[in-house]
Amino acid sequence: MKKEDILKKAQQEKTDEREEEINTKAFRIGWMGVSVVMLLLIFLRATFNETATDLVVVLLAQSAAVSFYQYFEIRDKKLYLISGIMASIGVILGFASLLSSYGVY
Template sequence: MNNKEVLKKAQQEKNDEREKQIATKAFYIGWLSVSAIIILLIIFRYLYNEPTSDILMILMAQLTAASFYQYFHMRNKKLYLFTGILCTIAFFLNFAALLSQYGVY
């Protein structure tokens, strides 16, 4: 194939690598922004002696999902598995703290 045929074939494909890269970067920036706001809310709640377990649960759920997703796609990186397990434990500890705040347990 010559260059014109390769270009023509690439233009006919529905998958646009640039669009995928921009979407991935936008998603990454969005989660960084959400995580930063969550951390600020945790700090403010801590300063005013309010419980933070509900917000920490949200953060731990996001970190758990991201860590396990990365581990399942890169099995040789055991750090992601370790992080996923620690975040899962933190999630359940925060859930238990939240339940105890409401007098359920």
């Protein structure tokens, strides 16, 4: 294939790799910001002897989603599957703790 043909084909594509990379990096930075704020809130709640189980459940749910997505995209690395399963167990235990503290069971 000639350089001109490759250039024309790339220009006809609807997706822009640079834009996709920027979006990916923006989401990553956004989640890092959210995680830092949630960790700060967890610290503040611990300082005032309040439970932070709900915030931990949210962080674990995000971690599980990321791990499972990485595993489904990169099947060779079983570490992603293991971390996804562990985070899911943490989410279930966190929900059980929350329900117990609310007197549901």
